[in-house]
Amino acid sequence: MTSSEAVSNRMTSKWLVDPAVGIEVNGAFEPCKQWTGALDRGGYGKVSVEGKTCRTHRVSYALEYGSVPEGMVLDHLCKNRRCGNPLHLDPVTQKENVRRGDSPVGKAMRLFEAVNK
Numbered sequence: 001m002t003s004s005e006a007v008s009n010r011m012t013s014k015w016l017v018d019p020a021v022g023i024e025v026n027g028a029f030e031p032c033k034q035w036t037g038a039l040d041r042g043g044y045g046k047v048s049v050e051g052k053t054c055r056t057h058r059v060s061y062a063l064e065y066g067s068v069p070e071g072m073v074l075d076h077l078c079k080n081r082r083c084g085n086p087l088h089l090d091p092v093t094q095k096e097n098v099r100r101g102d103s104p105v106g107k108a109m110r111l112f113e114a115v116n117k
Ligand SMILES: [Zn+2]
Pocket: 022, 023, 031, 032, 033, 078, 079, 080, 083, 084, 085, 088
């Protein structure tokens, strides 16, 4: 068993797929894969990988696609921080992630763009 298979197996029992919670992806409903294990202060799932604490959505994305592109963060399209469904994770720059979010800065960025079209 490779180390990534071992991590994946260890995480399997802690994912909960609730068919009532999810988003549409490419025209089809895709349920969230919600982490039921430990969370960090930001509300993201966390897991130890080779002695290092990692966010579960990043691990899930890396297990599916190989790695998170350098310099990118993963935007939860479903707005569910516990979710690790790779189809719900969009690699974007930190700036774009803020722009898409509900923070006052994100709202101001979108308003600025709308006004300056
Ligand atoms: Zn999701």
